[in-house]
Amino acid sequence: MTDLADALDLSLEVGELVQLSGGHTSRTLDQMERVARAMGAEECHAAISSVNVAITVMAGPERLSAGRHAGHLGINFATLTAIKRLVEDTEAHGLTAGQVRARLTLIRHAARVYPVWMVMLALGGSGAAFAALFGASAGGAALAFLGGALGATVRHVLVSRHQLPFVAVTSAAFVAALIVAGGLTLGGGSVASSPAMAASTLFLVPGVPMLNGTADLLTAHYLNGLVKLAMSAVIIGCAAIGLAAALSVVRVLA
Amino acid sequence: MNPWMSLWAAVAVLGFAMVFSVPRRTLPGIMALAVAAHLLRAVGLEQGMALPAASLVAALFVGVTAAVVAPRTGEATPIYAFAPVIPLVPGTAMFDSLIGLLDLAAGVGADTATSVDQVAVDATKATLTIIALAVGAISPTLVLGRRIARLVTDQGSLEG
Structure with a gap:
């Protein structure tokens, strides 16, 4: 996978998780675009509907677009915090695509906070x-x-x-x-x-x-x-x- | 006004905080914020403010506190902004307007015009209060969130 493809894939993953966890549209857009930029996109444009997240990322002459279904508007604020910290760490410490993907997998499969x-x-x-x-x-x-x-x-x-x-x-x-x-x-x-x-x-x-x-x-x-x-x-x-x-x-x- | 009554807001918010899956470490702060907001609204009502206005003041307090506390603790802002306003939901006005509507539909009550007026008053009060809660809790983060977060984190880094 190229760097730009990683930026595309990971920002969609972040957008889907934020949307599924009760983030409002501005938050979802913000987190998607910050991850995409931190992963190497020079320019990006995210779009959110009530059931989908989509993003276009650009670097030099290359341009990639993709969307993902994120239909269920759920609530999990622990996930919102985990994603917020991941985005900040990615920007501050230059995490690799593999590291971001591993942390996203952990976030996605985290146990319930309360029984x-x-x-x-x-x-x-x-x-x-x-x-x-x-x-x-x-x-x-x-x-x-x-x-x-x-x-x-x-x-x-x-x-x-x-x-x-x-x-x-x-x-x-x-x-x-x-x-x-x-x-x-x-x-x-x-x-x-x-x-x-x-x-x-x-x-x-x-x-x-x-x-x-x-x-x-x-x-x-x-x-x-x-x-x-x-x-x-x-x-x-x-x-x-x-x-x-x-x-x-x-x-x-x- | 009985200030001790506001302690019930801590119990009221607990169930919603758990439904929202907030991290366990944030529960004491959320409960304290809910009690403070309820107390603030009770004081506003005591001073003669209308329910929607007093609720707006209390929700703004929650929203500003969330915008300051969340970046300092590294949590997502909705954790502190959303749950603590739930105990301020005007349940009695909502219920009274529903009962009034049901009575109107069933033809119960002597004076229909008075009943319609009462339903309209209760429904308006409930609707305005819910709008006040939503705008009050969310607007500080939307308007000042970035600036406050930068200020708070800069102070944090200066303090070491």
Whole structure:
């Protein structure tokens, strides 16, 4: 592989990983172009869409272009940090293509930062904490904990079985809200004005796509920004549908 | 205002920080930032600020802190900028607007005009607050990120 081909290949690899890990468009562009330059490209132009990364690199008379599919907008900030450090090391210490490729392989295959069970419990804790912040009683917070943890588990199971996001989110919201509303009703409490109900589906808040969408709009990447905000709107809408369905079921049964 | 309530923000942010797969070493900083942001918003509300304005101030605090702390610690800025604003999401206003909509659809409630007004107020409050959180958390990095990072790393190298 020539030096320029390495620059092309490694910058695409970096772009794909940043995109898959929750980097906004400016960050992805920046990291791709910095790696390409550090690997010997004299000029480069990266382009990012919501599902693809592409770059053209130039050195002397040679010019190479390629693209790669990076469709799933995931979240892994530990990967973002690892890539940031790799880019800085490549610029500062002149890493070889082999060294960069080896570190990228390690980053790509890094183990989960937190075990799944711990994340599910922590999301339950988030639900309980939201309920407490909104003024819920200890019983309400306990229900929000249970609803959050079980709802998050439902979402995790459905996503890992490749269900569409609207199925996973609606089902998770339904389960979480049903547990909280059912518990409140059995306890003789009011569902419609309960802080625990307000907290029950907040574990589904699409924080990263919402913030990345805003970042894209503010940096004039309007199309990518709108895609991320549309994704956030779908998630919020589905959570609302799941919550409304659970409330309706409890109202009918009560 | 009960400042101790803001400690719940540390628990609220923990689950999201784990979903975002932030490095373990950053968790204490993220939790502290979430508590500080929640406290700052509570003080703003106490002083009579509207919810979106108080949330904007708190999110700007998070964004500026992230822009300063992340380069100094070698972490990606979103680690400190994103998770700590999640506990500021206006869950109650979002829920109230949804309940209001459902009641309107079901014909519950005596005065439809008042119900529509209330739904509009809650939905506007929730939407503006979410926009304020997003703009506040992200804009410091976009506007000042490079300059702050250079300043911080230059200071770091001067200090040895």
